[in-house]
Amino acid sequence: MGKTIIVSNRLPVKLSDNEGEITLTPSEGGLATGLGSIYREKNNIWIGWPGMEISDEDAQRKVSRELDKQDLKPVFLTQEEINHYYEGFSNEILWPVFHYMPTYARYHQPYWDYYYSVNQKFRDAVLQNMEPGDIVWVHDYQLMLLPGMLRAVVPEATIGFFQHIPFPSYELFRMIPWRVELLDGLLGADLIGFHTFDDARHFVSAARRLTPVISSSNEISYNNRNIIVDSFPMGIDSQKFRELTNKPLVREYIAELNKSFENTRLILSIDRLDYSKGILQRLKAFELLLQLNPEYIGNIVLYMIVVPSRDNVRQYKELLDEIDKFVGGINARYRTMTWQPVFYFYRALPVEELSALYATAEICLVTPMRDGMNLVCKEFIASREHDDGVLILSEMAGASKELSDAIIVNPNNIHALMQAIEEALDMPLAEQKRRMQLMKEIVMKFNVSHWVKLFMARLKEVKQMQLSMFAKHISETSGNNIKHLYAHAESRLIFLDYDGTLVGFTADIEMAAPDEELYRILQKLAEDAANRVVIVSGRNPEFLEKWFGSLHIDMVAEHGAWTKIAHGEWQSLPGLSAQWKKDFFPVLESFTDRTPGAFIEEKDFSLVWHYRKVEESLGELRSNEIMSTLRYLAEDKGLQVLPGNKVVEVKNVEINKGKAALSFLQEGAYDFNMAIGDDHTDEDIFKAMPSPAVTIKVGSQVSAARYSINDYREVRKFLKFLAGNNLFNAPQDFAVREK
Numbered sequence: 028m029g030k031t032i033i034v035s036n037r038l039p040v041k042l043s044d045n046e047g048e049i050t051l052t053p054s055e056g057g058l059a060t061g062l063g064s065i066y067r068e069k070n071n072i073w074i075g076w077p078g079m080e081i082s083d084e085d086a087q088r089k090v091s092r093e094l095d096k097q098d099l100k101p102v103f104l105t106q107e108e109i110n111h112y113y114e115g116f117s118n119e120i121l122w123p124v125f126h127y128m129p130t131y132a133r134y135h136q137p138y139w140d141y142y143y144s145v146n147q148k149f150r151d152a153v154l155q156n157m158e159p160g161d162i163v164w165v166h167d168y169q170l171m172l173l174p175g176m177l178r179a180v181v182p183e184a185t186i187g188f189f190q191h192i193p194f195p196s197y198e199l200f201r202m203i204p205w206r207v208e209l210l211d212g213l214l215g216a217d218l219i220g221f222h223t224f225d226d227a228r229h230f231v232s233a234a235r236r237l238t239p240v241i242s243s244s245n246e247i248s249y250n251n252r253n254i255i256v257d258s259f260p261m262g263i264d265s266q267k268f269r270e271l272t273n274k275p276l277v278r279e280y281i282a283e284l285n286k287s288f289e290n291t292r293l294i295l296s297i298d299r300l301d302y303s304k305g306i307l308q309r310l311k312a313f314e315l316l317l318q319l320n321p322e323y324i325g326n327i328v329l330y331m332i333v334v335p336s337r338d339n340v341r342q343y344k345e346l347l348d349e350i351d352k353f354v355g356g357i358n359a360r361y362r363t364m365t366w367q368p369v370f371y372f373y374r375a376l377p378v379e380e381l382s383a384l385y386a387t388a389e390i391c392l393v394t395p396m397r398d399g400m401n402l403v404c405k406e407f408i409a410s411r412e413h414d415d416g417v418l419i420l421s422e423m424a425g426a427s428k429e430l431s432d433a434i435i436v437n438p439n440n441i442h443a444l445m446q447a448i449e450e451a452l453d454m455p456l457a458e459q460k461r462r463m464q465l466m467k468e469i470v471m472k473f474n475v476s477h478w479v480k481l482f483m484a485r486l487k488e489v490k491q492m493q494l495s496m497f498a499k500h501i502s503e504t505s506g507n508n509i510k511h512l513y514a515h516a517e518s519r520l521i522f523l524d525y526d527g528t529l530v531g532f533t534a535d536i537e538m539a540a541p542d543e544e545l546y547r548i549l550q551k552l553a554e555d556a557a558n559r560v561v562i563v564s565g566r567n568p569e570f571l572e573k574w575f576g577s578l579h580i581d582m583v584a585e586h587g588a589w590t591k592i593a594h595g596e597w598q599s600l601p602g603l604s605a606q607w608k609k610d611f612f613p614v615l616e617s618f619t620d621r622t623p624g625a626f627i628e629e630k631d632f633s634l635v636w637h638y639r640k641v642e643e644s645l646g647e648l649r650s651n652e653i654m655s656t657l658r659y660l661a662e663d664k665g666l667q668v669l670p671g672n673k674v675v676e677v678k679n680v681e682i683n684k685g686k687a688a689l690s691f692l693q694e695g696a697y698d699f700n701m702a703i704g705d706d707h708t709d710e711d712i713f714k715a716m717p718s719p720a721v722t723i724k725v726g727s728q729v730s731a732a733r734y735s736i737n738d739y740r741e742v743r744k745f746l747k748f749l750a751g752n753n754l755f756n757a758p759q760d761f762a763v764r765e766k
């Protein structure tokens with residue numbers, strides 16, 4: 028593996044311009060310290076915006092040189108770009124929607140245009156620095172298009188993406204006009220990480236509904252590449268926070284705080300200025316507490332730090348005004364001559380002061396309306412040297428999934444928030460310690476370097492998995508081997524499934540008619556006297572007759588209930604009964620009546636409940652309901668209820684594609700046997716085939732078949748290649764994988 032390239036909107040340094048003299052100070056953010064360990068290793072680099080507009084080219088060169096000494100590579104942005112891409116698209120569209128406040132979003136077209144072009148700018152910066160074998164790790168919502176843009180240029184690249192903010196439920200995400208482009212961008216990554224399982228789940232659900240991906244749990248297949256979506260809860264540099272409390276300066280601050288608040292109990296609140304952080308709700312709960320419990324007056328203090336952020340955006344300015352007013356109001360109403368209820372600071376503090384506050388406060392109030400993770404609560408825990416203190420944590424913060432020993436609250440419930448503060452103030456020391464110790468164990472173990480290690484290891488694993496799948500892409504060899512066997516055989520038996528194997532899957536079953544190309548392929552196969560071609564389908568005889576009756580091929584309809592030898596008559600399997608249909612039809616009908624889009628297909632010896640047009644999850648729910656409703660009833664009558672591709676089928680147990688195939692196999696001795704199918708009903712044929720046979724599963728690797736192939740298009744190419752003739756110019760651009 029080559030080097031690691033970290034890409035984030037901001038570089039982990041602060042630049043300051045002192046009358047033309049630019050100085051760099053490292054930023055203390057969690058990401059900077061967490062990734063600090065890897066980006067300083069070997070020749071790893073970090074690419075990002077340096078945090079201020081630098082338009083002068085000389086100054087840009089100078090800054091680049093300085094940054095280069097620390098392996099940092101700047102992407103310079105103009106004020107226009109910062110306004111539209113960063114403050115506009117990122118913070119006025121993605122941030123509110125992803126934090127469940129869609130009414131704050133402004134879907135402004137130029138925001139998107141800049142978001143796109145700035146992502147391209149980042150792409151170019153990465154490409155300039157990227158060498159074969161490098162790993163690219165992209166961070167956060169400002170760069171959602173970057174993985175896709177990189178993939179388009181370097182298809183084999185190893186790309187990880189981590190999102191630090193929540194991924195909203197599909198219902199919110201779908202509101203964004205550029206939703207598909209955003210997903211397409213993210214799907215360029217090999218590993219997509221979120222803080223929580225719910226975020227990952229929401230992402231997979233949006234991808235399934237809005238793009239043509241195939242997914243099974245947290246694995247997505249997109250453009251023939253497998254992508255893993257997973258949760259990686261981010262930690263902090265817990266050792267650093269633990270040790271900080273022993274620094275002499277911090278001890279001094281702790282002593283000062285203890286002296287100033289000798290007889291008052293400190294409740295701490297620290298956030299960036301943001302409407303997602305629930306600052307006003309917290310103030311309301313605190314005021315309610317004082318109002319209902321006057322005995323606290325003079326005894327408790329809310330020590331509230333709000334770190335300036337985005338205050339040139341209108342909603343942030345308004346929030347700031349409201350906080351000012353609210354704090355003023357509470358202080359005016361409740362202060363005494365010697366005491367004031369809220370100590371409010373609108374500024375960033377040095378980390379030593381922060382550490383002293385974490386170590387001194389009795390309660391830490393972390394009650395965001397939404398938060399991807401929230402690191403403040405973890406920093407508080409890591410700073411409790413005596414394991415005392417109480418954390419009140421919003422259930423809407425990602426951290427609540429790990430820190431279940433906090434007092435967990437719904438931040439919208441002001442009364443419950445107030446009660447949580449009461450509970451915290453009354454909590455016995457032993458209980459405080461019990462909870463704190465459990466949480467500390469988690470915070471110390473799942474620290475930020477653990478997080479980095481997990482993510483990087485998983486990314487390498489995903490790449491390995493893709494490579495080993497690629498190794499099975501022995502298209503040339505497998506294709507040629509099969510062709511060799513085919514060419515040297517004197518008599519061949521070929522079973523072909525229809526839907527999903529020879530044609531694509533369509534919402535309307537009548538639409539899946541064969542096209543000219545398919546006819547030519549089948550005709551070509553059939554006209555070879557050594558071939559016996561059998562279409563084995565779940566379709567009814569009428570359908571197959573209409574489309575293939577004129578070809579010299581055999582056909583099996585309704586999964587084996589009907590058989591027709593080329594140009595002969597349709598024969599049904601002897602001894603089948605259809606009496607049961609009158610009992611089962613009404614049951615299926617009752618499900619159809621409750622499920623818009625569903626319909627029943629009646630065949631001679633089976634009933635099929637289709638849900639390909641039904642809203643996705645509802646269809647799956649109903650099919651499960653049908654199966655559990657009918658299972659026992661069916662067994663009694665010698666029937667089977669089988670799930671299929673967007674269908675549930677009820678049919679006689681004797682009907683089975685495998686049995687149908689066997690009767691063909693027994694009729695003659697063939698020295699080349701082949702079956703191709705995509706459905707679970709085709710598995711019965713694969714299993715019935717004599718060894719050695721060429722069995723090929725379409726679309727998946729989980730099968731009894733020996734080979735797999737991607738989709739019906741590749742099946743067609745493969746068949747053209749086998750039939751190999753001048754009619755088709757058949758390049759081998761398909762992949763038959765041996766399993």
Ligand code: GDG
Binds near residue numbers: 056298381399406
């Ligand atoms: C995003 C997601 C996710 C705060 N005040 C001061 C100060 N801080 C430091 C804290 C903490 C960090 O800022 C804040 O991190 P959070 O996680 O709480 O929140 P966001 O900035 O919104 O971060 C969030 C995070 O990304 C990581 O993935 O957890 O959900 O929104 O480290 O200590 N640091 C100093 N002075 C301050 O006054 N020095």
